[in-house]
Amino acid sequence: MSSNKSIFINNNNSNILYILSVIVENKPGVLFRITNLFRSRNFNIESITVGITEKPDLSRMTITTKSDIRTLEQLVKQLKKTIDVIQVSVLDKENAVYRELALIKMNAKDPTTRIEIANFASIYRGNIMDISNETITVELIGTPDKIDAFKNLVSSYGIIQVARTGVSALPRGGITDEL
Amino acid sequence: MSEISGATALLTALEKEKVEYIFGLPGGANLPIYDALVDSNIRHILVRHEQSAAHMADGYARIKRKAGVCFATSGPGATNLVTGIATAYSDSSPIVAVTGQVALPMIGKDAFQEIDIIGIINPCTKYSFQPRQASEIPEAVKKSFYIAESGRPGPVLIDIPKDVQQQIAKIEFPDYIKVRGYSPNVDPDLSEINKACEMLLKAEKPIIMAGGGVILSGAFSELQTLAELLSIPVVSTFKGKGAFPENHQLSLGPIGMHGHAEANRMILEADCIVAIGARFSDRTVGRFDEFGKDINVIHFDIDPAEIGKNKSVNAAIIGDLKSSLRALIKMIPKTFRVNEEISKQWLNRKKELVSYYADSLKDYSREITAKKSLKKLREILPMDGIVTTEVGQCQMWTSLHFDVISPGTFFSSTGLGTMGFGFPASIGAKAARKDVTVVDIAGDGSFNMTENSLAVSVLEGLPVIVFLLNNFMLGMVAQWQRTFYNRRYSGVHLKNCPDYCKIAESYGAQGIRVQSMDELEKAIKTAIKSDVATVIDIPIDPNEDVYPFVAPGTGLKDMVTGA
Numbered sequence: 001m002s003s004n005k006s007i008f009i010n011n012n013n014s015n016i017l018y019i020l021s022v023i024v025e026n027k028p029g030v031l032f033r034i035t036n037l038f039r040s041r042n043f044n045i046e047s048i049t050v051g052i053t054e055k056p057d058l059s060r061m062t063i064t065t066k067s068d069i070r071t072l073e074q075l076v077k078q079l080k081k082t083i084d085v086i087q088v089s090v091l092d093k094e095n096a097v098y099r100e101l102a103l104i105k106m107n108a109k110d111p112t113t114r115i116e117i118a119n120f121a122s123i124y125r126g127n128i129m130d131i132s133n134e135t136i137t138v139e140l141i142g143t144p145d146k147i148d149a150f151k152n153l154v155s156s157y158g159i160i161q162v163a164r165t166g167v168s169a170l171p172r173g174g175i176t177d178e179l
Numbered sequence: 180m181s182e183i184s185g186a187t188a189l190l191t192a193l194e195k196e197k198v199e200y201i202f203g204l205p206g207g208a209n210l211p212i213y214d215a216l217v218d219s220n221i222r223h224i225l226v227r228h229e230q231s232a233a234h235m236a237d238g239y240a241r242i243k244r245k246a247g248v249c250f251a252t253s254g255p256g257a258t259n260l261v262t263g264i265a266t267a268y269s270d271s272s273p274i275v276a277v278t279g280q281v282a283l284p285m286i287g288k289d290a291f292q293e294i295d296i297i298g299i300i301n302p303c304t305k306y307s308f309q310p311r312q313a314s315e316i317p318e319a320v321k322k323s324f325y326i327a328e329s330g331r332p333g334p335v336l337i338d339i340p341k342d343v344q345q346q347i348a349k350i351e352f353p354d355y356i357k358v359r360g361y362s363p364n365v366d367p368d369l370s371e372i373n374k375a376c377e378m379l380l381k382a383e384k385p386i387i388m389a390g391g392g393v394i395l396s397g398a399f400s401e402l403q404t405l406a407e408l409l410s411i412p413v414v415s416t417f418k419g420k421g422a423f424p425e426n427h428q429l430s431l432g433p434i435g436m437h438g439h440a441e442a443n444r445m446i447l448e449a450d451c452i453v454a455i456g457a458r459f460s461d462r463t464v465g466r467f468d469e470f471g472k473d474i475n476v477i478h479f480d481i482d483p484a485e486i487g488k489n490k491s492v493n494a495a496i497i498g499d500l501k502s503s504l505r506a507l508i509k510m511i512p513k514t515f516r517v518n519e520e521i522s523k524q525w526l527n528r529k530k531e532l533v534s535y536y537a538d539s540l541k542d543y544s545r546e547i548t549a550k551k552s553l554k555k556l557r558e559i560l561p562m563d564g565i566v567t568t569e570v571g572q573c574q575m576w577t578s579l580h581f582d583v584i585s586p587g588t589f590f591s592s593t594g595l596g597t598m599g600f601g602f603p604a605s606i607g608a609k610a611a612r613k614d615v616t617v618v619d620i621a622g623d624g625s626f627n628m629t630e631n632s633l634a635v636s637v638l639e640g641l642p643v644i645v646f647l648l649n650n651f652m653l654g655m656v657a658q659w660q661r662t663f664y665n666r667r668y669s670g671v672h673l674k675n676c677p678d679y680c681k682i683a684e685s686y687g688a689q690g691i692r693v694q695s696m697d698e699l700e701k702a703i704k705t706a707i708k709s710d711v712a713t714v715i716d717i718p719i720d721p722n723e724d725v726y727p728f729v730a731p732g733t734g735l736k737d738m739v740t741g742a
Contacts, residue, residue, distance in 0.1 A: 025360065033301060040302050070487065077484040083306045083326065086360040 015066045017046065017144075019098055019169050022061040022079060023087040023177055026052060030084045034061065037082060043067065043075050047100075047144075047166030058086065062098075062168050064144075087177055091169050098169035101139065102147045103129065107158035108136040117154060124150045135160060143167075185313030186215035186344040188352075189277065189337075192320035193221060195352060198248050200610050202226055202235040206252025207292060209279030211344035213250075224610070224639050227631040229256050231603035233263020234629070236274045238607030241590045242565060244397065246273040246327040246335075247607060253279045254292030257338070258299065262597060265303040267334045269594025270418060271395060273327035274334035275320070282342035283311065296338050305333035313346040321356045330363025331482040332395060365483070367498035367506055375453070375477040375494040376510045382451035382475065383521045384528075385411045388434065388463075391418030391593070392456015392480060392500050399423075399586035401504035402455065408511065410522045411453070412529050414442040416463045418593040419456070421583030431529065432582075434735065435463040437575035440540060440727045441532035443735045448528065451475040456500050459489040460594070461731075469734040479503050540740055543723045546695055549573070549648050552717050553580040555696060556618070556646060559703045564616040565608050567591055569601040569625030571655035573648045575725045577620045599628030605643040606636050616707050617643045623673055624653040626714075630679075633686035636712040644706045645683075645714040650721040651675045658724050679716045688712040 024030045031050055038045050046064040053060045065075065072090065079088045091098070108114045114136055118128055121138045124146065130137040138154075140147055144167060151159065183191070189212060193201070202224045205213040216223055226232040229251040236247030251260045257278040267274045281290040297307050306326050308319040316339065323335040379385055393402050402422060406413050406429050413423045414431045417438075423430055431442035446452065452471050456479060457463065464470035467489050478485075478492040479500055486495040496503045542550060553576055560566070562584045568574040568591040583589040590608075592600040605619040619626075626647055636643055657671040680690025688711050691702040699717060706713035727740045 029297065032298070036301050070491075074484070074488060077486070077488075081482070081484045083358060083361045 015068055017064055017066050018072055019091040019093070019096065019167060020063040020065065020076070020079070021089045021091050021169055021171070022063060022085060023053065024059050024061055025084040025086065026057050026059040027084070030059070031061075033082055033084060034079070037078055041074070041078055043071065047164070049166040049168050051168070062166070064167050089171070091171055095173075096169050096171050098143060098167050099141055100144050100147055100167045101141050101165045103137060103139055103161075103163045104151065104154070104159060105130075105135050105137040105161040106154055107134065107160060109134050113157055117157060120150070120153055126150070182347050182349050184211065184215065184344065185310070185316050185339065185346050185348070186211040187218075188313055188316045188350045189320065189339065189344070190215045190219040190221065192317040192352060193248060194219065196246075196320065196324045200224055200239060201248045201250055202232040202239075202607065203250025204229055204232060204252070204256060205250075206256045206279065208253035208281055208341050209250060209256075209277075209339075209344070211341065212277070212279065212339070224635060226603070227634055228629065229259035230263045230599065231629050231632045231635070233260045233267065233274060233276060234597075234600050234603035235607035235610070235632075235635075236276070237263060237267045237270075237272045237600075238567065238590070238604030239611045240267070240273050240332075240607075241604075242608045242611035244395070246275045246324050248275050248277070250277050251279070252292065253281055253296070254294045256292075257294055257296040261299060261303070264300060264334045264336065266592050266595045266597040266600055268303040268305075270590075270592065271332050271391065272334070273332040275323045275327055276334060276336045278336065278338045279344070280309070280338045280340040283340045284342070286340065296336065300336050303334070304336050307336040307338065309338045309340070310343055311340075313343055313348045314350050316343070317350060317352040318356060321353055322358055325356060326358060326361065363481070365481075365498045367496050367503040369506065371494050371496050372503065372506050372510055375496060376507055378451055378475045378477060378494060379409065379453060380511070380515060383518075384449045384525045385409065385451040385453065386446050386449035387411050387413045388446065388452055388454045388457050389413055389415040389419040389422040390455060390457025391416065391422075393419055393422035394587050394590075396456060396481070396500040397587070398456070398500040398504055401501055401508065403427075405504055405508055408508065410517050410526060412445060412526065414438075414446055416457045416460070416593075417578055417591070420578060420591075421586055421589035424584050424586065425582035426584050431533075433578050436465070436729045436731070437578055437725050437727070438463075438729070438735075439579060440536040440738060440740055441529070443727065443729065443738050444532050444536075445529060447736055449474065451477070453477045453479070454492075455479045455504070456481070458485050461489075464490070465729050465734040465737070466732070469736070536740070540726065543720070545720050545723070547693070547699065547717060547719055548723055549576040549719050550580045551696060552646075552648065552699060552719070553577060553620070555699055556620075556703060557581055559700065559707070560618065561616060563588060564618060565589070565605075565612060566618045566620060567601045567605050567608060569619065569621040570596045570598045571622050571625060571653070572650070572658065572725050573620050573622035573625065573654075575655070576648065579725070581620070598625040600625075602626060602629050602643075602645060603632045603635075606632055606639075606641050609641040609643050613641075618646050619643060620646045621648065622654060623647060623649045623651060623679070626679070627673070630682060633683060633688050633712055637687040642710055642712045644703075645712065647679055647714055647716050648719050649675070649679065649716050650719045650723065652721045654721065655725070657721065661724070662728075663730075679714050683712070683714040688714060690714045690716060692716040692718070694718070
């Protein structure tokens with residue numbers, strides 16, 4: 001744990017959002033083991049994404065969790081103890097790129113609304129993915145905060161459906177996985 | 180390289196791991212394995228219930244300090260194993276369990292006797308395998324033993340679909356395996372040991388809390404050297420009972436909910452606690468927030484995840500206890516001398532507490548009591564005799580009144596608290612050490628649960644002694660109802676049914692009911708010499724309670740010493 005201490009975001013007891021980057025074996029049952037660990041140890045997952053890494057036999061899980069520093073430490077230790085887990089790092093928001101993709105479908109029955117939403121979407125660097133007579137669907141990529149902000153902005157139009165991927169993240173610069 | 184079946188590959192791989200015994204029961208989905216077993220030189224012990232197979236493998240493992248093996252079929256066979264595997268997991272005991280599974284094309288079809296045992300078993304195993312090809316079996320077996328036995332030991336499950344058992348293939352047996360993502364051997368951090376050493380040397384009232392890790396690691400002599408070198412009194416956790424000779428002048432016995440009064444008291448007065456291979460369980464420390472508050476706590480453990488889990492500590496040494504303790508001992512300067520004056524005061528306090536509680540704790544007065552019976556057993560049983568227990572009052576009386584002298588000769592289901600564990604586990608222990616007497620200290624409630632293992636003990640020639648403290652009650656529950664529920668007894672009366680002597684005799688074992696301490700003495704002596712299992716039925720008063728007692732949710736300081 002000591003090697004990770006420097007990248008913990010803060011040291012008090014309040015619940016903060018942490019981003020964990022976890023390299024795991026790319027084989028069946030691993031996601032189950034990890035999510036079961038979170039459940040059985042009473043840890044909370046905000047989001048979890050899984051995808052293959054540059055090496056075909058390894059996957060990267062990006063897990064965001066809101067917890068205090070002691071719980072986070074336990075969580076990291078329990079993850080490291082899990083045999084299919086190869087590496088665990090806690091990413092510092094300042095020194096990591098992290099993004100989430102969201103699809104947001106809204107009510108847009110009249111043309112003015114559609115134009116307004118399209119304008120907002122372009123301010124947020126979003127893309128219009130689908131338009132029907134009654135709805136408009138925007139694709140947005142950004143930090144979870146940015147997506148939340150957009151959602152708040154358009155909530156008055158009536159959000160019909162939201163699909164969010166959860167956060168994917170990598171450390172900035174030359175930091176690599178020590179595998 | 181000739182072609183063999185997956186089942187034969189399994190048995191061959193187990194032979195390569197030098198497995199002596201398989202405790203198991205066949206069924207539809209492991210028939211090919213049982214067929215291959217006919218040609219194997221490994222001895223199969225046929226159990227009467229799969230739960231007992233896991234307990235036997237566990238008992239074997241705890242004494243042999245190497246993985247025990249159990250077999251079961253799919254579905255109910257596998258689910259029956261779960262309690263036994265969970266018990267082993269709770270107590271960090273290495274088991275390799277092999278279950279049959281329905282054939283691959285049937286998985287997910289809710290086939291007859293199909294259950295997702297991998298899903299069920301995940302929270303109580305270190306790891307599990309489900310080979311999809313016969314050729315994967317040898318590697319899965321080798322990895323299972325490596326994972327089960329290394330680091331903090333624990334159970335591993337291999338679930339083999341029936342068609343994979345039957346598949347004929349050219350199969351290679353690896354000599355060397357590597358499990359990426361698993362590195363159980365950590366060298367202890369010398370700077371942390373140095374920190375611990377400084378804390379320990381400047382402590383005036385240090386105390387060692389020895390946990391089950393000492394037994395798992397076999398670090399008995401290192402523990403004793405450290406304690407004697409610095410004159411540190413030693414308490415244990417319940418799982419650590421027998422890590423340190425309980426007749427040693429520095430020994431205080433187990434602390435905890437039903438710990439020794441003097442041990443519970445002494446640790447409260449310490450100014451430095453050295454926890455060695457212990458996990459600060461609620462049963463041991465009472466309240467996490469009160470225990471070791473404002474004093475230095477040093478924690479030795481092989482499992483990094485135990486550090487800070489229940490208790491924040493001031494120094495943490497991660498690694499095998501043997502090498503960590505050796506490094507600590509080496510670090511103590513040759514010139515260092517314990518301050519005689521201060522040390523004497525602290526050790527006198529120990530004597531004072533021991534004699535205070537010896538006088539103040541009243542004995543329950545009857546011709547036969549649990550306490551007197553256990554003292555008598557200790558008197559007669561050879562020091563190398565192995566003792567295990569069931570769960571409940573019988574277990575806690577053992578903690579209080581039966582001194583373990585020879586290190587590593589005691590074990591119990593201390594973590595999960597599984598009733599029915601002791602008897603099958605004692606049979607497993609007997610398989611591991613045929614040359615010594617093995618005793619299961621039982622209560623009637625627990626013995627009832629797995630008494631059918633009498634058949635196994637008799638037919639397989641693995642005689643053990645069931646020391647049955649029979650109070651016709653689920654005694655511990657009754658005690659709690661007496662204490663916390665205003666004597667409203669609910670679901671605790673067993674009413675001396677069945678007759679345990681007749682039960683024993685019907686299996687071809689020996690049953691002796693005793694009515695006096697003289698008869699008990701004779702019975703123990705007869706049982707030790709007996710070629711078959713002996714059930715000594717010792718009727719005790721249902722009102723005999725276990726004291727002292729630290730009620731759940733309270734701290735060690737709130738210990739109650741009598742009714």
